[in-house]
Amino acid sequence: MLGFLLKRAALALAVAVTVSIISFLLLRASGDIAVAVAGEGATEADIEAIRIQFGFDRPLIVQYFEWAGNALTGDLGQSVYFRVPVVELIGERMPVTMGLGALALVFAVALSIPLGVAAALRPNSIIDRLSLWIAVLGQAMPSFWFALLLMLVMGVWWRWLPISGAGGFDHYIMPAIALGYYATPAIMRLTRAGMIEVLESDYIRTAHAKGLGTGKVLFKHALRNAVIPVVSLAAVQFGFMLSGSIVIESIFALPGVGHLAWISLQRSDFTVVQGIVLMLSVIYILMALVADLFNAWLDPRIRVA
Amino acid sequence: MSEIPILKVEDLRVSLPVDGGTLNAVRGVSFDVNRGETLCIVGESGCGKSLTSLAIMGLLPRRAKREAAALAFDGQSLQGMSPRGLRKLRGDRMAMIFQEPMTSLNPAYTVGDQLMEALLTHRKVSRSEARARAIALLEQVGITAAERRLAQYPHQLSGGLRQRVMIAMALMCGPELIIADEPTTALDVTIQAQILHLLLELKREMGLALVLITHDLGVVARIADRVAVMYAGEVVETGTAAEIFSDPQHPYTRGLLSCIPVPGRTRPGEHLGSVPGVVPSLIGSFTECGFRERCPLAREACARPIGLTPLGEGRAVRCVLAETEEAAA
Numbered sequence: 191m192l193g194f195l196l197k198r199a200a201l202a203l204a205v206a207v208t209v210s211i212i213s214f215l216l217l218r219a220s221g222d223i224a225v226a227v228a229g230e231g232a233t234e235a236d237i238e239a240i241r242i243q244f245g246f247d248r249p250l251i252v253q254y255f256e257w258a259g260n261a262l263t264g265d266l267g268q269s270v271y272f273r274v275p276v277v278e279l280i281g282e283r284m285p286v287t288m289g290l291g292a293l294a295l296v297f298a299v300a301l302s303i304p305l306g307v308a309a310a311l312r313p314n315s316i317i318d319r320l321s322l323w324i325a326v327l328g329q330a331m332p333s334f335w336f337a338l339l340l341m342l343v344m345g346v347w348w349r350w351l352p353i354s355g356a357g358g359f360d361h362y363i364m365p366a367i368a369l370g371y372y373a374t375p376a377i378m379r380l381t382r383a384g385m386i387e388v389l390e391s392d393y394i395r396t397a398h399a400k401g402l403g404t405g406k407v408l409f410k411h412a413l414r415n416a417v418i419p420v421v422s423l424a425a426v427q428f429g430f431m432l433s434g435s436i437v438i439e440s441i442f443a444l445p446g447v448g449h450l451a452w453i454s455l456q457r458s459d460f461t462v463v464q465g466i467v468l469m470l471s472v473i474y475i476l477m478a479l480v481a482d483l484f485n486a487w488l489d490p491r492i493r494v495a
Numbered sequence: 496m497s498e499i500p501i502l503k504v505e506d507l508r509v510s511l512p513v514d515g516g517t518l519n520a521v522r523g524v525s526f527d528v529n530r531g532e533t534l535c536i537v538g539e540s541g542c543g544k545s546l547t548s549l550a551i552m553g554l555l556p557r558r559a560k561r562e563a564a565a566l567a568f569d570g571q572s573l574q575g576m577s578p579r580g581l582r583k584l585r586g587d588r589m590a591m592i593f594q595e596p597m598t599s600l601n602p603a604y605t606v607g608d609q610l611m612e613a614l615l616t617h618r619k620v621s622r623s624e625a626r627a628r629a630i631a632l633l634e635q636v637g638i639t640a641a642e643r644r645l646a647q648y649p650h651q652l653s654g655g656l657r658q659r660v661m662i663a664m665a666l667m668c669g670p671e672l673i674i675a676d677e678p679t680t681a682l683d684v685t686i687q688a689q690i691l692h693l694l695l696e697l698k699r700e701m702g703l704a705l706v707l708i709t710h711d712l713g714v715v716a717r718i719a720d721r722v723a724v725m726y727a728g729e730v731v732e733t734g735t736a737a738e739i740f741s742d743p744q745h746p747y748t749r750g751l752l753s754c755i756p757v758p759g760r761t762r763p764g765e766h767l768g769s770v771p772g773v774v775p776s777l778i779g780s781f782t783e784c785g786f787r788e789r790c791p792l793a794r795e796a797c798a799r800p801i802g803l804t805p806l807g808e809g810r811a812v813r814c815v816l817a818e819t820e821e822a823a824a
């Protein structure tokens with residue numbers, strides 16, 4: 191178990207370093223930042239001054255190590271636009287995004303696992319077809335489209351929920367549904383496939399042979415084995431949701447990290463974008479690690495050698 | 496002598512929808528098992544032994560269809576029984592040991608959990624009582640360091656140990672009937688003998704009725720009270736072990752026994768003799784004796800479905816030769 195943990199942690203660290211290099215290089219490669227920072231109408235001298243002020247004139251590798259070293263101490267630099275530390279900007283907005291992500295994940299799991307189980311119990315039944323349709327729709331419809339549809343129906347027509355801005359819990363419901371729905375199809379299909387396979391297995395037959403009730407057989411003996419691959423998938427989907435939050439937060443005007451990323455991209459506020467990419471990547475990597483731990487708990491074959 | 500058999504099977508049929516039509520895997524199997532008695536079912540692979548045992552336990556795959564003139568446990572019909580009623584019997588009064596020890600235990604739970612669950616499902620006992628029973632049974636099935644084993648997971652155990660755990664699990668509630676479907680086929684030869692020996696001992700000690708499906712004629716000779724020989728979904732011959740071994744009537748039974756005709760002299764581990772030829776397709780219904788293609792004694796008269804000819808109390812053969820002998824007698 192300790193070996194497994196160390197291996198996973200080392201892997202996570204390696205991924206984090208790689209991601210930080212990529213996010214660093216991507217932004218540097220996307221154009222001359224000094225020009226963007228200087229803004230329109232800046233003279234060649236202005237740009238050169240900025241280049242020196244921000245240290246863009248030094249070798250890339252030096253810049254990377256400086257940036258990464260600072261990042262490790264919690265300093266992600268200054269926002270060019272807001273003129274405040276990036277960490278502060280992100281820190282203020284992180285609770286909104288994390289809350290949204292968590293709620294979206296809960297929604298996705300709460301919808302897709304029961305549907306997947308129900309579909310597996312009665313393949314080709316009405317519930318199976320229905321869940322297939324839900325999956326197809328979820329995969330086919332762009333998330334902004336679905337978000338707008340939600341707004342129209344639940345916000346404008348029925349007036350159930352606020353359509354924009356931050357506030358109480360009710361402001362998070364529609365964005366969470368829009369974001370979570372996107373992850374539903376994959377989780378549901380994998381749950382269904384896993385359950386169908388597990389229900390055919392010999393140990394389920396043993397469980398029946400013991401005289402266990404349907405609930406025990408399904409939820410104690412079958413589901414636990416069937417969700418093992420689903421856990422890793424859910425972690426991946428959570429990562430997609432974090433990137434999806436850029437669109438969703440913008441549409442619903444939720445002042446989260448995604449929204450910040452969106453406005454910073456528009457303003458070429460590269461330190462902020464870079465900081466966000468790094469933060470979201472680290473969160474995603476941590477989620478994957480948590481998923482690994484959860485799987486180790488579910489599956490003793492991982493945990494006990 | 497009208498004791499109610501612990502298990503009564505009469506004209507059991509199991510069919511499965513397959514690509515080419517309906518696979519009639521079990522076509523009219525009948526036998527009784529009395530309390531404390533051992534019935535051995537023998538027959539080559541694919542003749543419907545597993546489906547017969549699963550049909551009795553109500554564990555057939557969902558797409559399989561089961562029909563029977565009678566299917567009763569201790570006088571209670573299993574056919575009209577509610578799922579709840581069936582659950583109360585399964586694992587409590589009748590238990591099953593499967594052919595596949597490697598995959599029959601749930602990989603996610605400890606041996607102890609799975610053992611105790613068998614008792615806790617049917618009895619109002621505390622966890623510590625269930626635990627004590629699990630330890631006692633693990634010891635009884637020959638597992639050392641039983642207490643430590645409870646905390647282990649199936650993947651930490653060898654196939655032989657897993658099958659011992661399965662046997663202990665089947666015994667948790669003290670069943671009256673155990674159906675063991677080739678419990679040793681998947682194991683090493685040396686382990687096979689040990690496990691079979693264990694089953695025999697347990698059976699003797701506990702006085703339970705046993706339906707043992709096996710390829711091991713040595714074991715059949717040693718423990719069977721009665722034998723049912725199956726071929727292509729049918730019982731082709733039944734009788735006491737002594738009758739089957741000393742006076743086999745059906746040409747298929749004779750073929751099986753050709754290498755080891757004497758009970759008591761066969762050693763464990765000896766396998767069924769091989770009969771040349773292949774099993775007929777089980778799709779659709781038979782228009783002739785199912786064994787005709789391979790039968791050295793086949794004749795004109797065999798070109799129709801053959802019924803069972805009773806040859807006395809609990810003895811019957813499915814062959815025209817018996818029919819004519821009976822007519823001559």
Ligand SMILES: Nc1ncnc2c1ncn2[C@@H]1O[C@H](COP(=O)(O)OP(=O)(O)O)[C@@H](O)[C@H]1O
Pocket residue numbers: 511518520538539540541542543544545546547556777
């Ligand atoms: N789940 C199944 N689906 C389709 N055919 C099956 C299934 N189980 C068994 N069969 C077929 O039914 C016949 C009898 O199988 P089985 O009872 O397992 O035989 P045995 O246990 O005597 O080897 C075989 O032809 C086998 O291929």
Ligand code: SF4
Pocket residue numbers: 745746747784785786787788790791792793794796797801813814815816
């Ligand atoms: S009925 Fe005919 S073919 Fe069938 S076993 Fe008897 S002799 Fe052989």
Ligand SMILES: [Mg+2]
Pocket residue numbers: 541544545546594676677
């Ligand atoms: Mg079998």
